[in-house]
Amino acid sequence: MAEFAHYELDEGAQGGAILTLAGPWLVSTVGRVDRELRALNGPIARVDLSGVSEIDTVGAWVAANLAGIHDAKITGASERAARLVSAIDRFPSDEKVSALRLPLARRVPASIGEMIYNGRSGLLGVLSFLGALLLAAGNVIRHPRRFRGLALVRQMELVGVSALPIVGLMSFLIGIVIAQQGAVQLAQFGAETLTVNLVGRITLRELGVLMTAIMVAGRSGSAFAAQIGTMKLTEEVDAMRTIGISPMEALVIPRVLAAIIMMPLLGFYACVMSILGGAVIGDLTLGIPFWSFLLRIQEVVPTYDLWVGLIKAPVFGLIVALAGCYHGMNVRNNSEEVGLRTTMAVVTGIFTVIVLDAFFAVFFTRVGWA
CATH class of the missing domain: 3.30.750.24 (STAS domain)
Structure with a gap:
Protein backbone atom coordinates (compact mmCIF):
# COMPACT_ATOMS: atom_id res chain seq x y z
CA MET A 1 0.00 0.00 0.00
CA ARG A 90 14.02 33.81 1.79
CA PHE A 91 10.60 34.60 0.28
CA PRO A 92 8.15 35.53 3.06
CA SER A 93 4.59 34.33 2.36
CA ASP A 94 3.05 37.69 3.28
CA GLU A 95 5.22 39.61 0.83
CA LYS A 96 3.31 40.87 -2.20
CA VAL A 97 4.84 39.74 -5.47
CA SER A 98 4.03 41.69 -8.63
CA ALA A 99 5.43 42.05 -12.12
CA LEU A 100 7.93 44.81 -12.72
CA ARG A 101 6.14 47.79 -14.25
CA LEU A 102 7.56 51.14 -15.23
CA PRO A 103 5.98 54.33 -13.86
CA LEU A 104 3.23 55.86 -15.98
CA ALA A 105 5.41 58.84 -16.95
CA ARG A 106 7.93 56.45 -18.52
CA ARG A 107 5.53 53.74 -19.70
CA VAL A 108 3.41 55.96 -21.98
CA PRO A 109 6.35 57.56 -23.90
CA ALA A 110 7.94 54.12 -24.21
CA SER A 111 4.76 52.68 -25.69
CA ILE A 112 4.40 55.58 -28.13
CA GLY A 113 8.03 55.23 -29.19
CA GLU A 114 7.60 51.49 -29.70
CA MET A 115 4.50 52.08 -31.86
CA ILE A 116 6.37 54.63 -34.00
CA TYR A 117 9.33 52.29 -34.41
CA ASN A 118 7.07 49.37 -35.31
CA GLY A 119 5.21 51.60 -37.77
CA ARG A 120 8.50 52.49 -39.45
CA SER A 121 9.49 48.83 -39.62
CA GLY A 122 6.05 47.91 -40.94
CA LEU A 123 6.25 50.54 -43.70
CA LEU A 124 9.64 49.25 -44.78
CA GLY A 125 8.29 45.70 -44.70
CA VAL A 126 5.31 46.62 -46.89
CA LEU A 127 7.57 48.39 -49.41
CA SER A 128 9.86 45.36 -49.48
CA PHE A 129 6.89 43.04 -49.98
CA LEU A 130 5.53 45.24 -52.77
CA GLY A 131 8.94 45.20 -54.47
CA ALA A 132 9.08 41.40 -54.26
CA LEU A 133 5.57 41.25 -55.74
CA LEU A 134 6.58 43.48 -58.67
CA LEU A 135 9.66 41.32 -59.32
CA ALA A 136 7.53 38.18 -59.27
CA ALA A 137 5.04 39.81 -61.64
CA GLY A 138 7.91 40.71 -63.99
CA ASN A 139 9.11 37.11 -63.97
CA VAL A 140 5.61 35.88 -64.81
CA ILE A 141 5.33 38.38 -67.68
CA ARG A 142 8.66 37.19 -69.09
CA HIS A 143 7.68 33.53 -68.64
CA PRO A 144 3.89 33.33 -69.18
CA ARG A 145 3.85 29.56 -68.69
CA ARG A 146 4.62 30.12 -65.01
CA PHE A 147 1.34 31.96 -64.53
CA ARG A 148 -1.13 29.88 -62.51
CA GLY A 149 -4.42 30.37 -64.29
CA LEU A 150 -6.34 27.74 -62.33
CA ALA A 151 -5.29 29.33 -59.04
CA LEU A 152 -6.48 32.72 -60.32
CA VAL A 153 -9.87 31.29 -61.32
CA ARG A 154 -10.23 29.61 -57.94
CA GLN A 155 -9.41 32.81 -56.07
CA MET A 156 -11.80 34.80 -58.27
CA GLU A 157 -14.53 32.36 -57.29
CA LEU A 158 -13.70 32.71 -53.59
CA VAL A 159 -13.33 36.49 -53.64
CA GLY A 160 -16.15 37.32 -56.03
CA VAL A 161 -18.74 34.63 -56.72
CA SER A 162 -18.91 33.35 -53.14
CA ALA A 163 -19.31 36.90 -51.85
CA LEU A 164 -22.33 37.75 -54.02
CA PRO A 165 -25.02 36.76 -51.47
CA ILE A 166 -23.60 38.67 -48.49
CA VAL A 167 -22.56 41.71 -50.55
CA GLY A 168 -25.94 41.80 -52.29
CA LEU A 169 -27.91 41.56 -49.05
CA MET A 170 -25.76 44.17 -47.32
CA SER A 171 -26.01 46.60 -50.24
CA PHE A 172 -29.77 46.10 -50.62
CA LEU A 173 -30.31 46.91 -46.94
CA ILE A 174 -27.98 49.93 -47.13
CA GLY A 175 -30.02 51.25 -50.05
CA ILE A 176 -33.19 50.87 -47.99
CA VAL A 177 -31.65 52.71 -45.05
CA ILE A 178 -30.32 55.58 -47.19
CA ALA A 179 -33.64 56.04 -48.95
CA GLN A 180 -35.68 55.87 -45.75
CA GLN A 181 -33.52 58.19 -43.67
CA GLY A 182 -32.86 60.55 -46.57
CA ALA A 183 -36.57 60.88 -47.28
CA VAL A 184 -37.28 61.70 -43.63
CA GLN A 185 -34.77 64.55 -43.67
CA LEU A 186 -35.70 65.86 -47.14
CA ALA A 187 -39.39 65.86 -46.20
CA GLN A 188 -38.67 68.79 -43.89
CA PHE A 189 -37.99 70.87 -47.02
CA GLY A 190 -40.66 69.29 -49.21
CA ALA A 191 -37.99 67.66 -51.37
CA GLU A 192 -38.81 63.95 -51.02
CA THR A 193 -38.29 63.45 -54.75
CA LEU A 194 -34.59 64.23 -54.30
CA THR A 195 -34.27 60.91 -52.48
CA VAL A 196 -33.58 59.40 -55.91
CA ASN A 197 -30.59 61.73 -56.37
CA LEU A 198 -29.32 60.92 -52.88
CA VAL A 199 -29.51 57.15 -53.28
CA GLY A 200 -28.05 57.13 -56.79
CA ARG A 201 -25.09 59.40 -56.24
CA ILE A 202 -24.02 58.23 -52.79
CA THR A 203 -24.14 54.55 -53.72
CA LEU A 204 -22.45 54.83 -57.13
CA ARG A 205 -19.83 57.30 -55.98
CA GLU A 206 -18.99 56.28 -52.41
CA LEU A 207 -20.85 53.75 -50.33
CA GLY A 208 -21.23 50.97 -52.90
CA VAL A 209 -17.52 50.47 -53.49
CA LEU A 210 -16.45 51.45 -49.97
CA MET A 211 -18.76 49.02 -48.18
CA THR A 212 -17.81 46.30 -50.65
CA ALA A 213 -14.13 46.88 -49.93
CA ILE A 214 -14.77 46.67 -46.19
CA MET A 215 -16.70 43.44 -46.68
CA VAL A 216 -13.96 41.96 -48.87
CA ALA A 217 -11.33 42.98 -46.31
CA GLY A 218 -13.22 41.22 -43.53
CA ARG A 219 -13.99 38.18 -45.64
CA SER A 220 -11.20 37.61 -48.18
CA GLY A 221 -8.38 39.67 -46.63
CA SER A 222 -8.64 37.69 -43.42
CA ALA A 223 -8.80 34.43 -45.40
CA PHE A 224 -5.61 35.34 -47.29
CA ALA A 225 -3.77 36.04 -44.05
CA ALA A 226 -5.02 32.89 -42.33
CA GLN A 227 -4.33 30.58 -45.28
CA ILE A 228 -0.83 31.83 -46.04
CA GLY A 229 -0.02 32.17 -42.33
CA THR A 230 -0.97 28.55 -41.68
CA MET A 231 1.16 27.46 -44.63
CA LYS A 232 4.07 29.45 -43.20
CA LEU A 233 3.58 27.82 -39.81
CA THR A 234 3.49 24.29 -41.23
CA GLU A 235 6.58 25.08 -43.36
CA GLU A 236 4.72 24.55 -46.65
CA VAL A 237 6.05 27.88 -47.93
CA ASP A 238 9.62 26.80 -47.14
CA ALA A 239 8.96 23.49 -48.88
CA MET A 240 7.79 25.36 -51.99
CA ARG A 241 11.02 27.35 -52.05
CA THR A 242 13.01 24.14 -51.62
CA ILE A 243 11.50 22.53 -54.72
CA GLY A 244 11.94 25.71 -56.77
CA ILE A 245 8.41 27.19 -56.62
CA SER A 246 8.15 30.89 -55.87
CA PRO A 247 5.58 31.52 -53.10
CA MET A 248 4.99 35.01 -54.52
CA GLU A 249 4.04 33.55 -57.90
CA ALA A 250 2.03 30.63 -56.54
CA LEU A 251 0.27 32.21 -53.55
CA VAL A 252 0.35 36.00 -53.70
CA ILE A 253 -0.09 36.94 -57.38
CA PRO A 254 -3.29 34.90 -57.94
CA ARG A 255 -4.89 36.38 -54.82
CA VAL A 256 -3.89 39.96 -55.64
CA LEU A 257 -5.09 39.66 -59.25
CA ALA A 258 -8.35 38.07 -58.14
CA ALA A 259 -9.06 40.94 -55.75
CA ILE A 260 -8.17 43.58 -58.37
CA ILE A 261 -10.38 41.96 -61.02
CA MET A 262 -13.37 41.15 -58.84
CA MET A 263 -13.58 44.37 -56.84
CA PRO A 264 -14.95 46.50 -59.72
CA LEU A 265 -17.53 43.82 -60.52
CA LEU A 266 -18.54 43.44 -56.87
CA GLY A 267 -18.64 47.22 -56.46
CA PHE A 268 -20.93 47.66 -59.48
CA TYR A 269 -23.12 44.78 -58.26
CA ALA A 270 -23.32 46.41 -54.81
CA CYS A 271 -24.35 49.74 -56.36
CA VAL A 272 -27.11 48.04 -58.37
CA MET A 273 -28.42 46.24 -55.30
CA SER A 274 -28.39 49.48 -53.28
CA ILE A 275 -30.37 51.28 -55.97
CA LEU A 276 -32.86 48.40 -56.07
CA GLY A 277 -33.21 48.65 -52.28
CA GLY A 278 -33.87 52.36 -52.56
CA ALA A 279 -36.39 51.74 -55.36
CA VAL A 280 -38.24 49.17 -53.26
CA ILE A 281 -38.57 51.46 -50.23
CA GLY A 282 -39.49 54.34 -52.55
CA ASP A 283 -42.33 52.30 -54.04
CA LEU A 284 -43.58 51.07 -50.67
CA THR A 285 -43.37 54.20 -48.51
CA LEU A 286 -42.55 57.28 -50.60
CA GLY A 287 -45.06 56.95 -53.38
CA ILE A 288 -42.37 56.76 -56.09
CA PRO A 289 -43.11 53.90 -58.52
CA PHE A 290 -40.36 51.30 -58.80
CA TRP A 291 -39.65 51.78 -62.51
CA SER A 292 -39.93 55.55 -62.25
CA PHE A 293 -37.27 55.45 -59.53
CA LEU A 294 -34.90 53.51 -61.81
CA LEU A 295 -35.58 55.76 -64.81
CA ARG A 296 -35.00 58.83 -62.67
CA ILE A 297 -31.60 57.41 -61.60
CA GLN A 298 -30.47 57.51 -65.24
CA GLU A 299 -31.46 61.14 -65.53
CA VAL A 300 -30.04 62.59 -62.30
CA VAL A 301 -26.84 60.59 -61.78
CA PRO A 302 -23.94 61.75 -64.00
CA THR A 303 -21.92 59.07 -65.73
CA TYR A 304 -18.70 60.13 -64.07
CA ASP A 305 -20.11 59.05 -60.67
CA LEU A 306 -20.05 55.49 -61.98
CA TRP A 307 -16.48 55.93 -63.24
CA VAL A 308 -15.38 57.33 -59.88
CA GLY A 309 -16.50 54.15 -58.16
CA LEU A 310 -15.01 51.88 -60.83
CA ILE A 311 -11.65 53.66 -60.69
CA LYS A 312 -11.44 53.33 -56.92
CA ALA A 313 -12.50 49.67 -56.84
CA PRO A 314 -9.31 47.98 -58.21
CA VAL A 315 -7.14 50.17 -55.97
CA PHE A 316 -9.15 49.07 -52.94
CA GLY A 317 -8.87 45.45 -54.08
CA LEU A 318 -5.09 45.80 -54.37
CA ILE A 319 -4.85 47.27 -50.86
CA VAL A 320 -7.02 44.55 -49.27
CA ALA A 321 -5.13 41.72 -51.00
CA LEU A 322 -1.72 43.20 -50.18
CA ALA A 323 -2.65 43.57 -46.50
CA GLY A 324 -3.87 39.98 -46.26
CA CYS A 325 -0.92 38.42 -48.11
CA TYR A 326 1.68 40.58 -46.37
CA HIS A 327 0.53 39.69 -42.88
CA GLY A 328 0.14 36.05 -43.85
CA MET A 329 3.71 35.87 -45.14
CA ASN A 330 4.99 37.44 -41.91
CA VAL A 331 3.57 34.82 -39.54
CA ARG A 332 6.29 33.49 -37.24
CA ASN A 333 6.78 31.14 -34.28
CA ASN A 334 3.34 29.89 -33.20
CA SER A 335 -0.33 29.49 -34.09
CA GLU A 336 -1.32 32.44 -31.89
CA GLU A 337 0.34 34.75 -34.39
CA VAL A 338 -1.94 33.46 -37.15
CA GLY A 339 -4.93 34.96 -35.35
CA LEU A 340 -2.99 38.13 -34.55
CA ARG A 341 -1.86 38.63 -38.15
CA THR A 342 -5.36 37.89 -39.45
CA THR A 343 -6.77 40.62 -37.23
CA MET A 344 -4.01 43.01 -38.29
CA ALA A 345 -4.74 42.28 -41.96
CA VAL A 346 -8.41 43.20 -41.58
CA VAL A 347 -7.70 46.34 -39.54
CA THR A 348 -4.91 47.49 -41.86
CA GLY A 349 -6.97 46.87 -44.98
CA ILE A 350 -10.08 48.70 -43.74
CA PHE A 351 -8.09 51.64 -42.34
CA THR A 352 -6.08 52.10 -45.53
CA VAL A 353 -9.18 51.82 -47.72
CA ILE A 354 -10.99 54.54 -45.75
CA VAL A 355 -7.95 56.85 -45.83
CA LEU A 356 -7.55 56.36 -49.59
CA ASP A 357 -11.25 56.98 -50.10
CA ALA A 358 -10.85 60.37 -48.42
CA PHE A 359 -7.94 61.21 -50.72
CA PHE A 360 -9.95 60.08 -53.75
CA ALA A 361 -12.86 62.32 -52.67
CA VAL A 362 -10.58 65.37 -52.53
CA PHE A 363 -8.86 64.44 -55.80
CA PHE A 364 -12.02 63.96 -57.84
CA THR A 365 -13.47 67.18 -56.42
CA ARG A 366 -10.37 69.08 -57.55
CA VAL A 367 -10.57 67.65 -61.08
CA GLY A 368 -14.23 68.65 -61.38
CA TRP A 369 -15.92 65.30 -60.83
CA ALA A 370 -17.86 66.46 -57.80
Whole structure:
Protein backbone atom coordinates (compact mmCIF):
# COMPACT_ATOMS: atom_id res chain seq x y z
CA MET A 1 0.00 0.00 0.00
CA ALA A 2 1.30 3.47 -0.87
CA GLU A 3 2.66 5.45 2.06
CA PHE A 4 1.16 8.86 2.85
CA ALA A 5 2.34 11.82 4.83
CA HIS A 6 1.30 11.73 8.48
CA TYR A 7 2.14 13.47 11.75
CA GLU A 8 2.06 13.12 15.54
CA LEU A 9 1.54 15.90 18.09
CA ASP A 10 3.19 15.39 21.51
CA GLU A 11 1.72 18.09 23.75
CA GLY A 12 3.34 16.77 26.94
CA ALA A 13 6.94 17.00 25.82
CA GLN A 14 9.41 18.93 27.92
CA GLY A 15 9.96 22.44 26.54
CA GLY A 16 6.63 22.59 24.68
CA ALA A 17 4.56 20.63 22.19
CA ILE A 18 6.42 18.82 19.43
CA LEU A 19 4.86 18.25 15.99
CA THR A 20 6.56 15.27 14.36
CA LEU A 21 6.16 14.88 10.62
CA ALA A 22 6.73 11.44 9.07
CA GLY A 23 6.50 9.66 5.73
CA PRO A 24 6.86 11.23 2.28
CA TRP A 25 5.98 14.93 2.28
CA LEU A 26 5.42 15.46 -1.40
CA VAL A 27 2.90 17.35 -3.50
CA SER A 28 1.07 14.07 -4.09
CA THR A 29 0.85 13.05 -0.41
CA VAL A 30 0.38 16.12 1.79
CA GLY A 31 -3.14 16.89 0.64
CA ARG A 32 -4.82 14.45 3.05
CA VAL A 33 -3.23 16.05 6.16
CA ASP A 34 -3.03 19.69 5.08
CA ARG A 35 -6.55 20.53 6.30
CA GLU A 36 -5.88 18.96 9.72
CA LEU A 37 -2.60 20.80 10.09
CA ARG A 38 -4.30 24.13 9.34
CA ALA A 39 -6.79 23.41 12.15
CA LEU A 40 -4.13 22.98 14.86
CA ASN A 41 -4.61 25.67 17.51
CA GLY A 42 -2.27 24.81 20.37
CA PRO A 43 1.19 26.37 20.73
CA ILE A 44 3.92 24.29 19.10
CA ALA A 45 7.54 24.64 20.12
CA ARG A 46 9.21 22.44 17.52
CA VAL A 47 8.45 20.91 14.13
CA ASP A 48 10.47 17.69 13.89
CA LEU A 49 11.35 16.52 10.37
CA SER A 50 13.52 13.55 11.36
CA GLY A 51 10.82 11.06 10.33
CA VAL A 52 10.35 12.52 6.85
CA SER A 53 11.52 10.00 4.20
CA GLU A 54 11.08 12.22 1.12
CA ILE A 55 10.36 15.90 0.70
CA ASP A 56 9.84 18.34 -2.15
CA THR A 57 9.18 22.07 -2.35
CA VAL A 58 5.50 21.73 -1.42
CA GLY A 59 6.30 19.59 1.63
CA ALA A 60 9.01 22.03 2.71
CA TRP A 61 6.60 24.94 2.28
CA VAL A 62 4.00 23.20 4.50
CA ALA A 63 6.60 22.61 7.21
CA ALA A 64 7.97 26.16 7.00
CA ASN A 65 4.46 27.60 7.03
CA LEU A 66 3.56 25.62 10.17
CA ALA A 67 6.73 26.78 11.89
CA GLY A 68 5.99 30.39 10.93
CA ILE A 69 2.37 30.28 12.15
CA HIS A 70 3.25 28.78 15.57
CA ASP A 71 6.63 30.52 15.91
CA ALA A 72 8.20 27.06 16.18
CA LYS A 73 11.70 25.81 15.45
CA ILE A 74 12.37 23.24 12.74
CA THR A 75 14.58 20.37 13.90
CA GLY A 76 15.75 17.04 12.54
CA ALA A 77 15.77 18.22 8.94
CA SER A 78 17.85 16.30 6.40
CA GLU A 79 20.25 18.15 4.14
CA ARG A 80 17.67 18.33 1.33
CA ALA A 81 14.88 19.42 3.68
CA ALA A 82 17.07 22.09 5.28
CA ARG A 83 18.05 23.46 1.86
CA LEU A 84 14.43 23.65 0.67
CA VAL A 85 13.22 25.26 3.91
CA SER A 86 16.06 27.77 3.76
CA ALA A 87 15.15 28.67 0.18
CA ILE A 88 11.49 29.14 1.10
CA ASP A 89 12.36 31.30 4.10
CA ARG A 90 14.02 33.81 1.79
CA PHE A 91 10.60 34.60 0.28
CA PRO A 92 8.15 35.53 3.06
CA SER A 93 4.59 34.33 2.36
CA ASP A 94 3.05 37.69 3.28
CA GLU A 95 5.22 39.61 0.83
CA LYS A 96 3.31 40.87 -2.20
CA VAL A 97 4.84 39.74 -5.47
CA SER A 98 4.03 41.69 -8.63
CA ALA A 99 5.43 42.05 -12.12
CA LEU A 100 7.93 44.81 -12.72
CA ARG A 101 6.14 47.79 -14.25
CA LEU A 102 7.56 51.14 -15.23
CA PRO A 103 5.98 54.33 -13.86
CA LEU A 104 3.23 55.86 -15.98
CA ALA A 105 5.41 58.84 -16.95
CA ARG A 106 7.93 56.45 -18.52
CA ARG A 107 5.53 53.74 -19.70
CA VAL A 108 3.41 55.96 -21.98
CA PRO A 109 6.35 57.56 -23.90
CA ALA A 110 7.94 54.12 -24.21
CA SER A 111 4.76 52.68 -25.69
CA ILE A 112 4.40 55.58 -28.13
CA GLY A 113 8.03 55.23 -29.19
CA GLU A 114 7.60 51.49 -29.70
CA MET A 115 4.50 52.08 -31.86
CA ILE A 116 6.37 54.63 -34.00
CA TYR A 117 9.33 52.29 -34.41
CA ASN A 118 7.07 49.37 -35.31
CA GLY A 119 5.21 51.60 -37.77
CA ARG A 120 8.50 52.49 -39.45
CA SER A 121 9.49 48.83 -39.62
CA GLY A 122 6.05 47.91 -40.94
CA LEU A 123 6.25 50.54 -43.70
CA LEU A 124 9.64 49.25 -44.78
CA GLY A 125 8.29 45.70 -44.70
CA VAL A 126 5.31 46.62 -46.89
CA LEU A 127 7.57 48.39 -49.41
CA SER A 128 9.86 45.36 -49.48
CA PHE A 129 6.89 43.04 -49.98
CA LEU A 130 5.53 45.24 -52.77
CA GLY A 131 8.94 45.20 -54.47
CA ALA A 132 9.08 41.40 -54.26
CA LEU A 133 5.57 41.25 -55.74
CA LEU A 134 6.58 43.48 -58.67
CA LEU A 135 9.66 41.32 -59.32
CA ALA A 136 7.53 38.18 -59.27
CA ALA A 137 5.04 39.81 -61.64
CA GLY A 138 7.91 40.71 -63.99
CA ASN A 139 9.11 37.11 -63.97
CA VAL A 140 5.61 35.88 -64.81
CA ILE A 141 5.33 38.38 -67.68
CA ARG A 142 8.66 37.19 -69.09
CA HIS A 143 7.68 33.53 -68.64
CA PRO A 144 3.89 33.33 -69.18
CA ARG A 145 3.85 29.56 -68.69
CA ARG A 146 4.62 30.12 -65.01
CA PHE A 147 1.34 31.96 -64.53
CA ARG A 148 -1.13 29.88 -62.51
CA GLY A 149 -4.42 30.37 -64.29
CA LEU A 150 -6.34 27.74 -62.33
CA ALA A 151 -5.29 29.33 -59.04
CA LEU A 152 -6.48 32.72 -60.32
CA VAL A 153 -9.87 31.29 -61.32
CA ARG A 154 -10.23 29.61 -57.94
CA GLN A 155 -9.41 32.81 -56.07
CA MET A 156 -11.80 34.80 -58.27
CA GLU A 157 -14.53 32.36 -57.29
CA LEU A 158 -13.70 32.71 -53.59
CA VAL A 159 -13.33 36.49 -53.64
CA GLY A 160 -16.15 37.32 -56.03
CA VAL A 161 -18.74 34.63 -56.72
CA SER A 162 -18.91 33.35 -53.14
CA ALA A 163 -19.31 36.90 -51.85
CA LEU A 164 -22.33 37.75 -54.02
CA PRO A 165 -25.02 36.76 -51.47
CA ILE A 166 -23.60 38.67 -48.49
CA VAL A 167 -22.56 41.71 -50.55
CA GLY A 168 -25.94 41.80 -52.29
CA LEU A 169 -27.91 41.56 -49.05
CA MET A 170 -25.76 44.17 -47.32
CA SER A 171 -26.01 46.60 -50.24
CA PHE A 172 -29.77 46.10 -50.62
CA LEU A 173 -30.31 46.91 -46.94
CA ILE A 174 -27.98 49.93 -47.13
CA GLY A 175 -30.02 51.25 -50.05
CA ILE A 176 -33.19 50.87 -47.99
CA VAL A 177 -31.65 52.71 -45.05
CA ILE A 178 -30.32 55.58 -47.19
CA ALA A 179 -33.64 56.04 -48.95
CA GLN A 180 -35.68 55.87 -45.75
CA GLN A 181 -33.52 58.19 -43.67
CA GLY A 182 -32.86 60.55 -46.57
CA ALA A 183 -36.57 60.88 -47.28
CA VAL A 184 -37.28 61.70 -43.63
CA GLN A 185 -34.77 64.55 -43.67
CA LEU A 186 -35.70 65.86 -47.14
CA ALA A 187 -39.39 65.86 -46.20
CA GLN A 188 -38.67 68.79 -43.89
CA PHE A 189 -37.99 70.87 -47.02
CA GLY A 190 -40.66 69.29 -49.21
CA ALA A 191 -37.99 67.66 -51.37
CA GLU A 192 -38.81 63.95 -51.02
CA THR A 193 -38.29 63.45 -54.75
CA LEU A 194 -34.59 64.23 -54.30
CA THR A 195 -34.27 60.91 -52.48
CA VAL A 196 -33.58 59.40 -55.91
CA ASN A 197 -30.59 61.73 -56.37
CA LEU A 198 -29.32 60.92 -52.88
CA VAL A 199 -29.51 57.15 -53.28
CA GLY A 200 -28.05 57.13 -56.79
CA ARG A 201 -25.09 59.40 -56.24
CA ILE A 202 -24.02 58.23 -52.79
CA THR A 203 -24.14 54.55 -53.72
CA LEU A 204 -22.45 54.83 -57.13
CA ARG A 205 -19.83 57.30 -55.98
CA GLU A 206 -18.99 56.28 -52.41
CA LEU A 207 -20.85 53.75 -50.33
CA GLY A 208 -21.23 50.97 -52.90
CA VAL A 209 -17.52 50.47 -53.49
CA LEU A 210 -16.45 51.45 -49.97
CA MET A 211 -18.76 49.02 -48.18
CA THR A 212 -17.81 46.30 -50.65
CA ALA A 213 -14.13 46.88 -49.93
CA ILE A 214 -14.77 46.67 -46.19
CA MET A 215 -16.70 43.44 -46.68
CA VAL A 216 -13.96 41.96 -48.87
CA ALA A 217 -11.33 42.98 -46.31
CA GLY A 218 -13.22 41.22 -43.53
CA ARG A 219 -13.99 38.18 -45.64
CA SER A 220 -11.20 37.61 -48.18
CA GLY A 221 -8.38 39.67 -46.63
CA SER A 222 -8.64 37.69 -43.42
CA ALA A 223 -8.80 34.43 -45.40
CA PHE A 224 -5.61 35.34 -47.29
CA ALA A 225 -3.77 36.04 -44.05
CA ALA A 226 -5.02 32.89 -42.33
CA GLN A 227 -4.33 30.58 -45.28
CA ILE A 228 -0.83 31.83 -46.04
CA GLY A 229 -0.02 32.17 -42.33
CA THR A 230 -0.97 28.55 -41.68
CA MET A 231 1.16 27.46 -44.63
CA LYS A 232 4.07 29.45 -43.20
CA LEU A 233 3.58 27.82 -39.81
CA THR A 234 3.49 24.29 -41.23
CA GLU A 235 6.58 25.08 -43.36
CA GLU A 236 4.72 24.55 -46.65
CA VAL A 237 6.05 27.88 -47.93
CA ASP A 238 9.62 26.80 -47.14
CA ALA A 239 8.96 23.49 -48.88
CA MET A 240 7.79 25.36 -51.99
CA ARG A 241 11.02 27.35 -52.05
CA THR A 242 13.01 24.14 -51.62
CA ILE A 243 11.50 22.53 -54.72
CA GLY A 244 11.94 25.71 -56.77
CA ILE A 245 8.41 27.19 -56.62
CA SER A 246 8.15 30.89 -55.87
CA PRO A 247 5.58 31.52 -53.10
CA MET A 248 4.99 35.01 -54.52
CA GLU A 249 4.04 33.55 -57.90
CA ALA A 250 2.03 30.63 -56.54
CA LEU A 251 0.27 32.21 -53.55
CA VAL A 252 0.35 36.00 -53.70
CA ILE A 253 -0.09 36.94 -57.38
CA PRO A 254 -3.29 34.90 -57.94
CA ARG A 255 -4.89 36.38 -54.82
CA VAL A 256 -3.89 39.96 -55.64
CA LEU A 257 -5.09 39.66 -59.25
CA ALA A 258 -8.35 38.07 -58.14
CA ALA A 259 -9.06 40.94 -55.75
CA ILE A 260 -8.17 43.58 -58.37
CA ILE A 261 -10.38 41.96 -61.02
CA MET A 262 -13.37 41.15 -58.84
CA MET A 263 -13.58 44.37 -56.84
CA PRO A 264 -14.95 46.50 -59.72
CA LEU A 265 -17.53 43.82 -60.52
CA LEU A 266 -18.54 43.44 -56.87
CA GLY A 267 -18.64 47.22 -56.46
CA PHE A 268 -20.93 47.66 -59.48
CA TYR A 269 -23.12 44.78 -58.26
CA ALA A 270 -23.32 46.41 -54.81
CA CYS A 271 -24.35 49.74 -56.36
CA VAL A 272 -27.11 48.04 -58.37
CA MET A 273 -28.42 46.24 -55.30
CA SER A 274 -28.39 49.48 -53.28
CA ILE A 275 -30.37 51.28 -55.97
CA LEU A 276 -32.86 48.40 -56.07
CA GLY A 277 -33.21 48.65 -52.28
CA GLY A 278 -33.87 52.36 -52.56
CA ALA A 279 -36.39 51.74 -55.36
CA VAL A 280 -38.24 49.17 -53.26
CA ILE A 281 -38.57 51.46 -50.23
CA GLY A 282 -39.49 54.34 -52.55
CA ASP A 283 -42.33 52.30 -54.04
CA LEU A 284 -43.58 51.07 -50.67
CA THR A 285 -43.37 54.20 -48.51
CA LEU A 286 -42.55 57.28 -50.60
CA GLY A 287 -45.06 56.95 -53.38
CA ILE A 288 -42.37 56.76 -56.09
CA PRO A 289 -43.11 53.90 -58.52
CA PHE A 290 -40.36 51.30 -58.80
CA TRP A 291 -39.65 51.78 -62.51
CA SER A 292 -39.93 55.55 -62.25
CA PHE A 293 -37.27 55.45 -59.53
CA LEU A 294 -34.90 53.51 -61.81
CA LEU A 295 -35.58 55.76 -64.81
CA ARG A 296 -35.00 58.83 -62.67
CA ILE A 297 -31.60 57.41 -61.60
CA GLN A 298 -30.47 57.51 -65.24
CA GLU A 299 -31.46 61.14 -65.53
CA VAL A 300 -30.04 62.59 -62.30
CA VAL A 301 -26.84 60.59 -61.78
CA PRO A 302 -23.94 61.75 -64.00
CA THR A 303 -21.92 59.07 -65.73
CA TYR A 304 -18.70 60.13 -64.07
CA ASP A 305 -20.11 59.05 -60.67
CA LEU A 306 -20.05 55.49 -61.98
CA TRP A 307 -16.48 55.93 -63.24
CA VAL A 308 -15.38 57.33 -59.88
CA GLY A 309 -16.50 54.15 -58.16
CA LEU A 310 -15.01 51.88 -60.83
CA ILE A 311 -11.65 53.66 -60.69
CA LYS A 312 -11.44 53.33 -56.92
CA ALA A 313 -12.50 49.67 -56.84
CA PRO A 314 -9.31 47.98 -58.21
CA VAL A 315 -7.14 50.17 -55.97
CA PHE A 316 -9.15 49.07 -52.94
CA GLY A 317 -8.87 45.45 -54.08
CA LEU A 318 -5.09 45.80 -54.37
CA ILE A 319 -4.85 47.27 -50.86
CA VAL A 320 -7.02 44.55 -49.27
CA ALA A 321 -5.13 41.72 -51.00
CA LEU A 322 -1.72 43.20 -50.18
CA ALA A 323 -2.65 43.57 -46.50
CA GLY A 324 -3.87 39.98 -46.26
CA CYS A 325 -0.92 38.42 -48.11
CA TYR A 326 1.68 40.58 -46.37
CA HIS A 327 0.53 39.69 -42.88
CA GLY A 328 0.14 36.05 -43.85
CA MET A 329 3.71 35.87 -45.14
CA ASN A 330 4.99 37.44 -41.91
CA VAL A 331 3.57 34.82 -39.54
CA ARG A 332 6.29 33.49 -37.24
CA ASN A 333 6.78 31.14 -34.28
CA ASN A 334 3.34 29.89 -33.20
CA SER A 335 -0.33 29.49 -34.09
CA GLU A 336 -1.32 32.44 -31.89
CA GLU A 337 0.34 34.75 -34.39
CA VAL A 338 -1.94 33.46 -37.15
CA GLY A 339 -4.93 34.96 -35.35
CA LEU A 340 -2.99 38.13 -34.55
CA ARG A 341 -1.86 38.63 -38.15
CA THR A 342 -5.36 37.89 -39.45
CA THR A 343 -6.77 40.62 -37.23
CA MET A 344 -4.01 43.01 -38.29
CA ALA A 345 -4.74 42.28 -41.96
CA VAL A 346 -8.41 43.20 -41.58
CA VAL A 347 -7.70 46.34 -39.54
CA THR A 348 -4.91 47.49 -41.86
CA GLY A 349 -6.97 46.87 -44.98
CA ILE A 350 -10.08 48.70 -43.74
CA PHE A 351 -8.09 51.64 -42.34
CA THR A 352 -6.08 52.10 -45.53
CA VAL A 353 -9.18 51.82 -47.72
CA ILE A 354 -10.99 54.54 -45.75
CA VAL A 355 -7.95 56.85 -45.83
CA LEU A 356 -7.55 56.36 -49.59
CA ASP A 357 -11.25 56.98 -50.10
CA ALA A 358 -10.85 60.37 -48.42
CA PHE A 359 -7.94 61.21 -50.72
CA PHE A 360 -9.95 60.08 -53.75
CA ALA A 361 -12.86 62.32 -52.67
CA VAL A 362 -10.58 65.37 -52.53
CA PHE A 363 -8.86 64.44 -55.80
CA PHE A 364 -12.02 63.96 -57.84
CA THR A 365 -13.47 67.18 -56.42
CA ARG A 366 -10.37 69.08 -57.55
CA VAL A 367 -10.57 67.65 -61.08
CA GLY A 368 -14.23 68.65 -61.38
CA TRP A 369 -15.92 65.30 -60.83
CA ALA A 370 -17.86 66.46 -57.80
